[in-house]
Amino acid sequence: MTSLQSIDYVAIAAPLVVALVALGVLVLDTFLPPARKVVAGWVSVAGLAVAGVLLVPLVGDTRRTFCVPGDGLVLPACSYVVDELTLVFQALVVAGALVCVLLSLDTVRDTALPSGEYFFLLLSSVSGALTLAASRDLLTLVVALEVVSLPAFALVALRRFDSRSSEAALKLFLVSVVSTAVMLFGLSLVYGVTGQVHLERIATALDDPSLSQPALALGVTLALAGFGFKVAAVPFHFWAPDTYEGAPVPVAAYLSVVSKAAGFVGLALLLTEGFAPYVDSWGPAVAVVAAVTMTVGNLAALRQTRAVRLLAWSSVAQSGYMLVPLGSAVAGDVDAVLPATVAYVVAYAVMNLGAFSVVTLVGRHREANALADYRGLGRTEPLSAFALAFALACLAGLPPGLLGLFAKIVVFRAPVDQGAGWLAVVMAVNVVIGLYYYLAWATTMYARTAEDARPPSYRISWSDGVAIGATLGAALTLSVVPDTILRF
Amino acid sequence: MRELLLPLLLAVPLVGSLVLLVAPPRRAERLAAPFGTGVALVTFVVAVVAAATFPETDVPWVPSLGLRLHLGIDGISAPLVLLTSGLTALCMAYLLRIRPEAGRLRALVGLLLLLEVGMLGTFVALDLLLFFVFFEVVLVPMWLVIAQWGDDSVPGGRRRAADVFILFTLLGSVVMLLGILLVGLEAGTFDMVELAERQGAGLSRGVQVLAFLALGLGFAVKTPMWPLHTWLPDAHTAAPTVGSVLLAGVLLKMGTYGFVRIALPIVPEGAEVVAPWLGALAVVGIVYGSLACLAQRDLKRLIAFSSIGHMGFVLLGISTLTPVGVNGALYANIAHGLITGLLFFLVGAIKDRHHTAQIEVLGGGLYERMPRLGALLAFGAVASVGLPGLAGFWGEMLVLLGAFDPADPLPRGYYLVLMAVAGVGVVLTTTYFVRLLRRVTQGTSFQAWRDAVLLRDASPHELLVWAPVVVLVLVLGLWPGWLLDASDPVVRALLGGAP
């Protein structure tokens, strides 16, 4: 106990690099002339790329660091573990953040956002997300979660003279802090009952039936709140539509993909590692939340007329789908549902980023970003329109969007296999509702237009092109070889 | 080489549609129809070779899901594959000269080819999940065909029809997916051949019933079974001619094929429990569809409702769980595909010429104005009525025979009642078709139509496109052994008897 802990720097390299680059960008920006501000963005891209590369050596084994030794009775426990699950999410976070940064380049320039601060905040949040995926104790989880959230508030508020932006930030902030407070209260109860903060040890402790069950149940339920907020599950979803709409579109993309993925990994870790023995309590709760979430999300999405808001509700609904495997977990084999969650989160990230890429593009030219603005896009921008259509087909889970279809099959498997048929049926109905608005949007692009009302064609910048192309490419590839993401 | 045949069958139209998608729009627009015809013909040739050699392919695709690219063709899928590829080729040939009034041809041809991929895939898939994937592939293309190239006489009508179509079908197929997963996960495999051989062994009765219900819902929506038919009349009314032809000719068959290929052999106990209900709904569909036709005012809707009645026969045959009934169902399936395909071609031609399908507006005198079209319509109607000597008869006759003597565990008296009611349906079917002929083809023309210069009789091109269908209706009517020889051993095997 006296010696300093040895730290596995290889294991923590990725978040570390991202954090350092974040600081570097902030400093660098102050030395950049106004015309060269974009360099900060490219540095961020490079930093994320490096972080991605640094993940490569970690493939194949499990690395642990920040450990406390065991003493006969208790096992040793580590706070930071990089295993396969962690790696998948870290890779996802890095890739997703890369796309978001690429999408941001033009946005930052066009809307005169402070580029140093913007990329600093974004990368800070990313470093939090990377850490979250690796954290294995309550403290690290909470801190990492806050590291994801806090910069996000600022990102949303960064359009300083836009009242919508600041309103969006305030809503995000308030919902976040209240959720966090609730979660912390729950975690404090869990800690109080079990006396442990490491997830593995909590799991061991929970096996003891003499613990105070009501307090534990309360604690576990409340602890879900913080992650529920992150993934925008009902009833923690209220911020999502308003915030997505008020924030710059790439930030919304970031919130809906990277931040949400972080929330899911946190939730998955907490539930399957920490609270696994307690699945009989949280399982049904998550199932109910999942059912309500997808239903509310889809129903609300039906009425939307603006692209970002629609995507916001759709991402609420998609969160519901992602919760389904967790909600159908049963005692004794909790880990069995993890692959489905992972697969769906990854698939969702690909398809949602694909949609957001094109929405960002259109948003640059059409302030309102209403669905009507997409009319005729198929004619003037066939590739972008196809990318969006394909992403929407994936989200709807209908061929040609095979990626989404396979992801849905994976998710459906869990409740069917684990005997939560009702949840599967609710999801089935929701898939149908969801199809309606995705399709409606997709057709708008290909609807016949009056000849005189030619929609303008856009000059697509290099970075946008890469973002759209990369997401489309990923979606297409994964449609053909879905095994890449389904095999976990 | 033989292993590549079925993948080739799917790849040809798929590549064709992708080529159209990426081809330069201007030129592609001009060459779309000839290109599509060529692709469809090549597909048809491949289908013929496949139907003659019965190849099989089995390679893993998504191991983590247990999804294998297991394709095969046998006596009950071969006719459907031929029907699909044949009708698609005819639709393409039809588009060579007769174009939909609005919309781009390139996209339409591309979508039809994509549709063909889905339809063919459904019929050759031997893996449950693969079947599901192909089952879903057809949805979006068909939806687009209706929504984009459909009839716009009612503002927003085609869009609503397309939406109802896809939402209904999707609801069914998602529930079907649940059934597939239930079966696959309980049995530990998604391989249809293996599952069929097991005849439900290892699946508890409860699981079987549940799975049959879930699977059946998906198939029943597609078929469509009363009361899940509501999407059909609107979809048909709104769809362009080629869309209607393929919708009625092939798409509906995917549901009944699913019953025979999946629901009956894989969960036989479930089938036994649900079959009486299925039979009852089928019979209600027969009578209901016929009655609706009797009062119908729109020609296309009438044919659509007649499909509900005819598919009711198919379902009744399936619900008997006997080789006779199922053979009949499959025969009626093919026959309905041909006859209703022809009828939709004809009605489409009539509608294109008159810009209406309202029987009252059309008035009588089609024999007088367009004798060839009138004669063909009469032929189609008589075939649809189930006249012996034409394709429509054998299927319905065998279905009734099956219902006369249903499988052992089923209540015979109950099925006799079903058969009798279905018999009433036969009479009603006759009635509405002869009424239709009486009101449309016979009598004298309205002056307005007589004055219209553009009302030409069927062109040689149209006749050429329709001729194969007419000939097949005749051939299948005169020589039923052709199909029954192929389907009978497979059906017996699927129903668990000796082949």
Added chain:
Amino acid sequence: MTAVYVALAAPFLAALLGLLGGRRWPGLVVPVAVGGTTAALVAASVLGGRVVLDAPLSLRVQLADVPTGGPPFGIDLRADGLAAMVSVAVCVVALCVQVYSTAYLKGDPRYSSYAALVSLFTAAMLLVVFADDLMVLLVGWEVMGVCSYFLIGHHWEQEAARAGAVKAFVVTRLGDVGFLFGIFALVRAVGSFSIDEVVRSGVGTERTATVATLLLLCGVVGKSAQFPLHTWLPDAMAGPTPISALIHAATMVAAGIYLVVRLFDVFLQAPTTLAVMAVIACITMLGGALAALGQDDIKRVLAYSTVSQLAYMLAALSVGSAVAANFHLLTHAAFKALLFLAAGSVIHAVGTNLMPDMGGLRRLMPVTFLTMTVGLAALAGLPPFAGFFSKEAVLGAAEETARHGNGVAAAWTGWLVLVVGLITVAVTAAYVTRLWLMTFLGDRRGAAAAHESGPAMRWPLLALAVPSVLLGIVGLRDGWLPRWATRGDAGEVAQASLHVGLATSGVSVLLAVAGAAAMWLAWRRNPAADPTAALRARPAFERAFWVDEMYDRGVVGPVRGMARAVLRADDEVVTGAVRGTGRGATGLGRLVSLSQQGNVQTYLTGLLAGVLLLALGVVTLT
């Protein structure tokens, strides 16, 4: 068997050629149609000749088996005495009609399809005749039906033709559904579709036989226009007259009788069915004759007489005499075809169907008058015309059953048939006389100038007049008829014989004369008027006892109402359910939106309330 193939193929090919090429090569239509039928007649005659020259004929061939999943059915054909006889009759009448039609329908734009359909009909009828498999028989049976439908509707510009065609098709199809079920019952009992098998092995229990034969009877009643499905036949007279002669008098309507004869062994196993048949036959016999008495349309008179005469055949069957039925079938085919063709000649000449507009044609159309008189005499059952002998055969069989019983049919059915048959003889004579008088005698009433028809129409009349006179006498030759009218089994030939009782014959002739005389007396009073005008029951006869009206009220109306109700319900369900679902979904969406009105504290309230609910749920459930 070559003769059978030729007989089937020749008219079929003629039909195919006519339908496909008739428009393009109009010159070929007549040769093809007449040639095809002639070839069939030659082939049938070869068979007939073999029956006459050689001993009983019995040929069978099984071309192919078609699997069904249950018992397979086969493309089986057979040729025996019965088939040969009926096929000759069919071909003779068909050829006469084809020839006759070349003149009758001269200049008709749709003659080519007409001729082709007649050829197709001939092929179908021959298929029924030669079929040795129930399914094959059914194919022919239904193809005949559809040909009949198209030919009735030949003049589709006329409302009556359109309506008549629809009615004929639908009503017969109604019977055919029962017929199909009857086949099922046989197949289930026997395990085979083969007629030979069915007849030879029997169907087991009497119950099965009764059910099966009653169902088969539905088809027979529909096809042969017996009560209660007889109503289509008079309306079918809207078709061209040659069609009425061929299809609706001589051949197709007789197919029902032919079928019962073919399967007679099965019917003999079911006394109940025979009794039902007897009752139906008697109702139809008398009712048809009475209805014929009240008609003004010459063709409708003949149509009701057909109904009535077919009932005689059915009655013969119901008392167990297939031979008598066959005999009457044969003679009736001859004289009824003759009557229709002659009536066609008259109609062709005066341009109307209505007898009140005719009169006095005796001089103007001598050939027609003469031949028609022969036909009418045969119909009335006056010796020595053919109808007399065959009708006496029927009555004799009834008498035999009534007096001695024959082990199958109950005695009372014999009495019933005998009595009603005799009454009908009188009524028949009455309406025949009425027709004869109103058409040919008296003064000319219509405006149109009548003239004798051309040779193409005259010769068939003369050709048919010959058997109308002679068939009866020929039929009495010992052992000749049974050899024709059976399946060719030796024992059966020996059994089958005709009984003609002298007493019954005498009574029947007396009754016929009385009926004719009564009518003549009535006519004498005022030759220009309808002799039955004074009858109080005439409205009932004229409307054929309002059976049509009853159907309209009881069946057609309700079905229409149901159809409209279904359509309305469907529209409402579609719009209602689909829109309702849509509206419901958007309504729920609106509900969600209401919780999303921008106030962050509402959001927080929702959030915390949700957490509270969840926590409560989890805590209480744990």
Added chain:
Amino acid sequence: MPLLMPVLLAGLLFCIGVYGVLARRNAILVLMSVELMLNAVNINLVAFDVWLRDELLAGQVFTLFVITIAAAEVGLGLAIVLLVFRNRATSSLDEMTELREDAA
């Protein structure tokens, strides 16, 4: 010292915080109420830590982190409120309804 008192106190504090969050209209006051909730967590953590005699002192460490987080949150929160005030000249939450669902 019995565990009950501090836990009760924490619960009470948390509830007061919740009440404040829901009832106050002023963003600053809502922020303060959130602080109350977080402090309730802190009391809990410390109390449990002491009660459990946790060798790792995890509860107390946790408390420190929570305090830090709270500080960061408040800092950021105030900044956002300030921003909103600058844009809207109000810090009343009731008036922040520009972003919302379309009225049906």
